[in-house]
Amino acid sequence: MTMLGHNRRRMSGAECMADLLAGYGVTHVFMVPAVLRRTFAEMERRTRIKRIHTHGEKSAAYMADGYARATGKPGICMAQVIGALNLAAGLRDAYLAHSPVIAFTGGRDPATKFRKVYQEVDDVPAFEPVTKFNATVDDVARFPDMVRQAFRAAVSGTPGPVHLQFRGNEGQVDAEEAEMEPLVEELFARVPPFRPEPDLAHMRAALALLQQAERPVIVAGGGVRASRAGHELVALAEALAIPVATSLNGKDSIPGTHPLSVGVVGTYSRESANRVVQEADLVCFIGTETGGMTTHFWAVPKIGTPAIQIDINPEALGRNYPLLASVNGDARATLVRMLAGADRTSAGKRRAWIEETQKICAEWREKYQPLLTSDAVPIRPERLCAELTRHLPDDAIVVVDTGHAGMWMGGMFDLTSPGQSYMRSAGHLGWAFPAGLGAKCACPERPVVAFTGDAGFWYHIGEIETAVRWRINAVTVVNNNGSGNQSKRGFDRVYGGTQTDAGRTLWTFNKTNFARIAAEMGALGIRVENAAALPAALGQALTADRPAVIDVVTDIDALAPIAVS
Numbered sequence: 001m002t003m004l005g006h007n008r009r010r011m012s013g014a015e016c017m018a019d020l021l022a023g024y025g026v027t028h029v030f031m032v033p034a035v036l037r038r039t040f041a042e043m044e045r046r047t048r049i050k051r052i053h054t055h056g057e058k059s060a061a062y063m064a065d066g067y068a069r070a071t072g073k074p075g076i077c078m079a080q081v082i083g084a085l086n087l088a089a090g091l092r093d094a095y096l097a098h099s100p101v102i103a104f105t106g107g108r109d110p111a112t113k114f115r116k117v118y119q120e121v122d123d124v125p126a127f128e129p130v131t132k133f134n135a136t137v138d139d140v141a142r143f144p145d146m147v148r149q150a151f152r153a154a155v156s157g158t159p160g161p162v163h164l165q166f167r168g169n170e171g172q173v174d175a176e177e178a179e180m181e182p183l184v185e186e187l188f189a190r191v192p193p194f195r196p197e198p199d200l201a202h203m204r205a206a207l208a209l210l211q212q213a214e215r216p217v218i219v220a221g222g223g224v225r226a227s228r229a230g231h232e233l234v235a236l237a238e239a240l241a242i243p244v245a246t247s248l249n250g251k252d253s254i255p256g257t258h259p260l261s262v263g264v265v266g267t268y269s270r271e272s273a274n275r276v277v278q279e280a281d282l283v284c285f286i287g288t289e290t291g292g293m294t295t296h297f298w299a300v301p302k303i304g305t306p307a308i309q310i311d312i313n314p315e316a317l318g319r320n321y322p323l324l325a326s327v328n329g330d331a332r333a334t335l336v337r338m339l340a341g342a343d344r345t346s347a348g349k350r351r352a353w354i355e356e357t358q359k360i361c362a363e364w365r366e367k368y369q370p371l372l373t374s375d376a377v378p379i380r381p382e383r384l385c386a387e388l389t390r391h392l393p394d395d396a397i398v399v400v401d402t403g404h405a406g407m408w409m410g411g412m413f414d415l416t417s418p419g420q421s422y423m424r425s426a427g428h429l430g431w432a433f434p435a436g437l438g439a440k441c442a443c444p445e446r447p448v449v450a451f452t453g454d455a456g457f458w459y460h461i462g463e464i465e466t467a468v469r470w471r472i473n474a475v476t477v478v479n480n481n482g483s484g485n486q487s488k489r490g491f492d493r494v495y496g497g498t499q500t501d502a503g504r505t506l507w508t509f510n511k512t513n514f515a516r517i518a519a520e521m522g523a524l525g526i527r528v529e530n531a532a533a534l535p536a537a538l539g540q541a542l543t544a545d546r547p548a549v550i551d552v553v554t555d556i557d558a559l560a561p562i563a564v565s
């Protein structure tokens with residue numbers, strides 16, 4: 001790296017921004033124009049960055065989020081002033097999931113503000129609740145240091161979104177010139193920039209408790225995935241014979257087919273994981289916020305269960321569970337230390353516990369076997385998930401929506417290889433389809449399979465055209481039951497058991513053939529009405545050389561099991 005200030009030259013903000021983004025390794029930006037127009041022209045002249053023009057700012061933010069979660073590299077999204085709040089809405093999932101998304105918007109010019117300029121409101125406060133760093137760039141000379149700060153904030157510690165508002169409704173400040181140097185800090189081009197080592201005394205205290213425990217369980221969260229610590233997690237679990245449950249965000253830190261994996265714990269979960277965590281005598285939380293979703297609103301485990309926790313963010317330690325040991329450090333760095341100090345002879349005392357947890361998992365599988373293998377028409381979602389478990393490639397990136405999609409895939413689907421990745425909506429219906437497109441932009445060589453309900457797919461269906469235009473060859477599997485039937489139970493409840501016909505209109509939709517819509521837009525559309533046709537449909541979609549939508553007609557009466565019986 002050259003010394004700051006030694007390479008300054010007169011350049012426009014647009015030239016500087018294009019060089020900065022290329023220098024950080026950005027390959028795609030996602031936006032609705034017009035914002036930073038001159039920067040786009042400079043991107044074309046000076047870089048190979050693809051400028052993905054979407055059909056809405058929210059989906060642009062979700063694409064950037066999918067890009068970021070697939071790689072750990074910040075995803076960039078942009079909007080002109082009138083689209084700024086649409087973009088802010090799209091940052092909420094990234095904020096909840098700690099995803100490093102950087103949003104650029106056009107904004108107020110001091111020369112004209114408060115004069116009822118076309119389209120203008122003060123957008124900056126709306127970004128406050130969904131960003132780690134929310135700032136304005138009013139002077140072109142600030143481009144280099146503010147963009148560096150954006151990357152630094154997005155990827156550091158617990159990652160998260162950043163917003164920079166550029167002066168001018170379209171960010172026209174990029175046309176101005178100054179003496180600048182587009183200096184890039186490669187360290188901050190990706191999560192994690194640093195791997196803080198734990199305090200050894202704290203680490204040893206946690207390790208000693210794990211080794212003494214007879215019925216411990218690890219609950220691994222998104223911090224394990226952000227730290228890319230899955231390999232070390234599995235190694236420690238194997239060395240000490242400790243079962244592993246994950247949060248939804250941490251699902252890809254251990255393959256579901258590993259003998260120590262007990263499944264996803266919490267609300268959108270697998271009953272076996274909840275049973276194991278409920279029966280544990282020590283819970284070791286690693287890289288998880290111990291939030292409501294992962295703990296079924298702090299019921300699994302019960303508060304007061306002996307617990308230890310490892311996290312890069314010291315403020316997370318003990319937030320919801322009083323701890324016997326707290327370890328502040330990077331997940332991988334801490335697990336490497338624990339593994340080096342592990343007393344493998346302590347594993348023997350947990351043999352009975354491991355047998356018990358495997359029995360619990362076998363009972364779960366037996367209970368759901370009829371549904372996982374069902375030939376019913378319309379198709380059961382459990383069978384759909386089982387087919388995905390069987391047929392997804394070893395290097396697939398699986399991108400999952402919330403609502404029923406989150407429940408079905410969280411509970412019924414298994415990753416089968418450490419080379420597979422899993423990302424999921426942190427709460428927003430409609431996130432998965434555009435996020436899958438972003439993931440495919442980031443990793444064009446990997447198969448990307450998004451899983452969404454029809455309720456979720458409707459949100460950003462116009463982005464099929466974007467995928468076709470840019471040849472973003474992701475596969476989207478639609479669990480199409482003509483409804484948002486996750487809401488059925490809730491409406492049954494408020495109607496005192498039986499809904500009126502009018503009540504059903506609150507969660508049902510017209511029947512739609514998404515394969516035909518996709519084909520009309522130039523994608524491959526495959527309609528599947530019989531479960532036996534799923535493997536061939538997947539095979540065809542994964543090799544189609546164009547975006548594909550598999551429209552799976554499923555049972556409107558299929559409701560996902562609830563977490564704790």
Ligand SMILES: Cc1ncc(C[n+]2csc(CCOP(=O)(O)OP(=O)(O)O)c2C)c(N)n1
Nearest residue numbers: 403404427428429453454455483484485486
């Ligand atoms: C942005 C947003 N708005 C509202 C919700 C609340 N919500 C959760 S599930 C759901 C209905 C969708 O049902 P689902 O059963 O997931 O759809 P299906 O799989 O049947 O297509 C709604 C409206 C949400 N999660 N996100």
